[in-house]
Amino acid sequence: MTVLEQAAEARVAAIDLATATRADKDAALLLMADRLVERAGDIVTANAVDVENARAGGLSEAMIDRLTLTTERVAAMAEGLRQLAALPDPVGDVVRGSTLANGLELRQVRVPFGVVGIIYEGRPNVTADAAGICLKSGNAVLLRGSGSAFSSNAAIVSVLRKAVADSNLPANAIQLLDATTRDSVKELMRARGLVDVLIPRGGASLIKAVVEESTVPVIETGVGNCHVYVDEGADLEKALGVVLNSKTQRLSTCNTAESLLVHATLASSFLPLVVEELIAAGVTVHGDPRVAGLDGVVPATDEDWGTEYLSADISVAVVDSLDDALDHIRRYGTGHTEAIVTENLAAARRFSARVDAAAVMINASTRFTDGGEFGFGAEIGISTQKLHARGPMGLPELTSTKYIVTGNGHTR
Template sequence: MKDLDDIPQVMHDMGAKARAAAAELAFATPESKSAALNAAAEACWSRRDEIIAANEKDMAYGVDKGLSPAMLDRLKLDEDRIKGIVEGLRLVAAQRDPVGEVIADWDMPSGLNIRRVRTPLGVVGVIYESRPNVTADAGALCLKAGNAVILRGGSESFHSSRAIHACLVDGLVQAGLPKDAVQLVPTRDRAAVAEMLTMTDHIDVIVPRGGKGLVGLVQREARVPVFAHLEGICHVYVDAKADPAMALEIVLNAKTRRTGICGAMECLLIDQAFYADHGPILIEALTKAGVEVRGDDTLAQVNGVSPASEADFGKEFLDMICAAKLVDGVDGAIDHIRTYGSDHTDAIVTAHQPTADRFFQRLDSAILMHNASTQFADGGEFGMGAEIGIATGKMHARGPVGAEQLTSFKYLVEGNGAVRP
């Protein structure tokens, strides 16, 4: 690789290697791809002490940089989280291989047989912040779908990502697949990101995974197609006919299980009728759990609640902070979510199915949930093993982006001497 001071040349070289690797991966056997992922999982587990030591350097860097506790939590790796990475790699390895799947098959009067068949996208560029596990998730999913990938992790996770990436490369080599199939940008220099966004000759799609600033930059500057992963401004609406005990459990889990993930609840909407019947039980539970609740005029009267500003609605806090508002029924909740949501994940808690149906029909978020915590907005929880991100756009992929979503398709047309009149 060229001198790291020459970022355009470094990225050009990586792109050329990725394109060559993608050509081989397109016809790699399912068995070889699974073998690479299982070998990578073994390497991650056997080198867990090295990965944790690398992560300690990143944690110190994050503290010096002034990252919030929630962001430091996203960055941190321990043995349990490495175990989760290992299990994720093995789950992806065990999944059905999407490449070559026949999506549709039909015959035409002309004598042609036409099949629509899944095929890899080619080269995927993934730009992400903080969470080093994305290195494993993105590498695994791209490989499973027959794609080469160029990973650009956040500056905070630099050492952790390198340690995990080394395990992925070991897996590729052991399985006889090209080691350039999974590459990691070897510098923190942000010029590498700018370069990736214009590499139309080498990269087929960019997947940004991070905060509003990163995603906005990618969408503004990219000449390569983008799978957008916008903010997780997730709402939970508690309907008048919600079971109070269920609502309490879902709301607490949605906000407090892990505050730094994109599936965390950022705004609680409570039907006025529920509030009239049950009072501030949900708000009091949140404040008791240590959540700073910023409420509308009525909820701000509850002890421990501060008044919400307009900016608090439609904000991704990624912290123990939550906006809250009373609304007039499900239509009030729908109007609020349409105004302030990010089309990521929104949930309704109700025992009344027609109300849930109306919520599902009239909102178009990538994920809509009924009587379930928004924390389930995760590719692993959807049975995908892992995900690259939650796509909030409307083209190609929406919701959790797993291996199947990282494929396109081609048409295979067969005739028996067919000619067109």
């Protein structure tokens, strides 16, 4: 079956799904969660094939970590679906309403997009997250994962489709596209009129290609060259904890810190300590000339400052002021998450007001930029653009709106 044929089937499914009740959608989500747990062994077995092939193909350990599923990770996927079921349904919410001077009743209400296409790399947990959040928000979804995760994704989608069908909702609301060739990506990007919006999740090259080549509207997500700036007014114990958590809690995510900026007044006190702790945690420190003199530091190149490593690497620079830190972030940041550690309220306010990012952390780890951590449930991605959504994209961000105007024989 071609992508256009699958998209046409998704369009039919989206019509029924758009009018499904919250009770019906929640029941389907709960059954999807239960079935994932029941079939976890089959999913992990399928995933082992992908992991073995990835290792044989020389995929990096960071990427293999993103790819790997365990029984615990499958259970976490299921829990994400259960959390979605507990969240309010955005479909039908009245965004605003009024009675016009002529007596017409005007309401702007949330409605599903219709058909959402997701192009993503490596992480098979995205399959369940995307399917669940699209179903809850009333959207059919076309999933185009990477070839490296095809066996895993196929096993997950098989389980989810059967659960949806058993819940008397259209199974074609969740479909997996062929990932053995790039043709399916090209077809999906050109399915304008059948697919309403396309969301790429992955590295910079994938997102750039989709944004530049797609005729379907795109919501840009994900690339995260995130910085932690340790201000001269920082509590150094807090700063150390925030830096280490931001960098080492999980290396392969877009909200992991890739750069550390330290105020010059802390160069002799905090900098040696944090560098030592990062190296002890297995992180390679790429430092500017004022950092490179410390033991174990690798001199940074110009390329390092703009790199999203997704690995045990971090670039570290000393800056002479908060404004210098902002200038550095403005030049190299990707608009994802930026953090400041400081006890100076004025510095925190200036940083948060002037930094251009979807999320700003004050005395907190960059790793909190996440739909689940924000209380949104499973997210579809983290938007780094300014239209139509910005930051973690929960259920409301997977909807558009329509105006419903009620009259009593009104004519203009």
